Amino acid sequence: MIDQLTVFLENKEGHLASMCRCLGDAGVNMVALTIAESSEYGLVRILCTEPERAAKVLDDAGYRATVSPVMAIGLPDRPGSLADLLDTFDGLGFNVEYGYCFLTRDGRAADVFKVGGAAASAEVTFKLEEAGFKVLSWEDIA
Amino acid sequence: MSRQIPIMTAPHEQIEQIQLEGIKQTAVRCYENIPFYRKSFDDAGFDPRSIESFDDLARAPFVTKQDLRDNAPYGMLAVPLSEVREVHMSSGTTGVATLGAYTSHDIEIWRECFGRGLVFANADENDVCQICYGYGLFTGGLGAHYGSMWSGATVIPISAGNTERQVRTLRDLGTTILECTPSYAMHIADTAIEMGLDPARDFHLRAGIHGAEPFSDAFRADLERKLDYKVLDIYGLTETMGPGVAVECMEQDGLHLAEDHFYAEIINPATGEVLPDGEWGELVITTTDREASPVVRYRTRDITRIIPGECPCGCTHRRIDRLHGRTDDMLIIRGVNVFPSQIEDVMKHFDEVSSWYQIELDTRGSLDVVTLKVETNPNFPLDSIGAVEGLQGKIQSALKTALSVGIKVKLVEPKSIPRSEGKAKRVIDLRKGIN
Known part of the structure; x- marks a missing residue:
């Protein structure tokens, strides 16, 4: 499991930039960033160095930031590998809340998923490893 | 003594x-x-x-x-x-x-x-x-x-x-x-x-x-x-x-x-x-x-x-x-009398939100639209759209039950509701023809 930083941002001009500037000034380095948006606000999901400290830095600066565990899975870079993974999820009866993909430094595809609570995540991790998928740790991606 | x-x-x-x-x-x-x-x-x-x-x-x-x-x-x-x-x-x-x-x-x-x-x-x-x-x-x-x-x-x-x-x-x-x-x-x-x-x-x-x-x-x-x-x-x-x-x-x-x-x-x-x-x-x-x-x-x-x-x-x-x-x-919203204190009474049942709130009144067409802006507490983990909308929805339906009028709830960032040194401004009325 990997700690993901999530920031609640209202849709305002320059808001994302100033939040990122705040993290940059604190020496936090980002590996991945994705935005889920509604008409009024966005949730910015970030994989970064020192997520707990990053959340504290943002809280102190007046942002609402939270840290939650997500699952990152390494996939071979070939057509159909994501479909294989999702079929496995489906077969296990787990529902994916949200997910996104990025490339690790060594060029492998990494897929991040949020699956229910902590217990569900642990079970999925176990089952996925059993099925031959590689569940990544922070050291694997950064 | x-x-x-x-x-x-x-x-x-x-x-x-x-x-x-x-x-x-x-x-x-x-x-x-x-x-x-x-x-x-x-x-x-x-x-x-x-x-x-x-x-x-x-x-x-x-x-x-x-x-x-x-x-x-x-x-x-x-x-x-x-x-x-x-x-x-x-x-x-x-x-x-x-x-x-x-x-x-x-x-x-x-x-x-x-x-x-x-x-x-x-x-x-x-x-x-x-x-x-x-x-x-x-x-x-x-x-x-x-x-x-x-x-x-x-x-x-x-x-x-x-x-x-x-x-x-x-x-x-x-x-x-x-x-x-x-x-x-x-x-x-x-x-x-x-x-x-x-x-x-x-x-x-x-x-x-x-x-x-x-x-x-x-x-x-x-x-x-x-x-x-x-x-x-x-x-x-x-x-x-x-x-x-x-x-x-x-x-x-x-x-x-x-x-x-x-x-x-x-x-x-x-x-x-x-x-x-x-x-x-x-x-x-x-x-x-x-x-x-x-x-x-x-x-x-x-x-x-x-x-x-x-x-x-x-x-x-x-x-x-x-x-x-x-x-x-007293706000008259679509003909219903509403006191800000009633809204506060409903909100106190939600640990996820703080005491800072503001009520915004506006018109869309000829209809009054009421938005309750509220700041969340730091311990509320809002890492998914589902969590944010779920909370908004829960507060909205509690308000609807208590007041018999629909109020839109909008979670806002910490400190985005102005702090006051005197009387807090809880209601912003943007309705035309009222002010």
Whole structure:
């Protein structure tokens, strides 16, 4: 499991930039960033160095930031590998809340998923490893 | 030991005697000295000399804020200006300011009425009162100042503003009693925590006297937890004196009126009919012994009720309930009457949100749209759209059940709702043709 930083941002001009500037000034380095948006606000999901400290830095600066565990899975870079993974999820009866993909430094595809609570995540991790998928740790991606 | 006021525990019949005598004298003096009352009483066929009972007073016409405005600045004085020692002006929350004037005797009453709050808080010469109501024309600052001086405590007349200095003063001077608006007390508490202090450990507070705006029980509990002290509500208005018309005792179950100085009625705001004890309505006040600015049946526009029964604290003066809002705060949303306090009552059931909120009214087409903006608490994990929308939806449906009107809930970022040093602005009305 990997700690993901999530920031609640209202849709305002320059808001994302100033939040990122705040993290940059604190020496936090980002590996991945994705935005889920509604008409009024966005949730910015970030994989970064020192997520707990990053959340504290943002809280102190007046942002609402939270840290939650997500699952990152390494996939071979070939057509159909994501479909294989999702079929496995489906077969296990787990529902994916949200997910996104990025490339690790060594060029492998990494897929991040949020699956229910902590217990569900642990079970999925176990089952996925059993099925031959590689569940990544922070050291694997950064 | 705190100073004692014998009339606070006198038999109620004795208080009623003082009141009846007082309102008759006040009505006669108003009639004889203030042209507005002469005309108003004559038009209504009301003879102030005929007052023999409280029922007789109920025949007198009301006086409203507008009447005071129309006769501003000096038209409502019952004494020559040469006898007036001090004047105050209302905060003008809703329009042109009105004047309250005080003779030396009126200041004396005020001192002692506000002082009753300090009596309830058991204040004595060992206490240190930090007064961060604004000093000036607002009655909050000087009212608290006079009352606290009267109690024998040490007074820090710091006034409102410069919140970090407030925090340092609270810590360094060992303040035991904090006097300010409840929203400013919350701002001070939050600022102290942000500055890295633990108010429960670093401050010596034991009581807060917080008035000038209504606040909910949830807001009070939050304040008491943060500052580790006991919060007493105080009520008053410039038109009848200032803070001290009614003050809460340590039972925290309603505010004791200073009944020897103020006679209270609760009326139906739509019909003007006097309501029995226990029923909610508009508070109407008649002063019994004010010299410069007496009022007969002043409509306060504040919504409360007389709490039936006696208070275990021993004070025999009747209690009004915590304010439920103002008749002019009442929002009419798609034909439904809504008080901001009702919205607050619903919100206190949600741990995920903080005490900071704002209600925004707008129109879309011809329909009123109400949006409740609320800040979340840091411990609420909003890492998915589902969590954010789920919470918004839960609050929305609770509001719909409680108010019978749809209100859109919008979670906002921390600190995005403006903090106030005086009265918090809870309602923003953007509807066309209303303001």
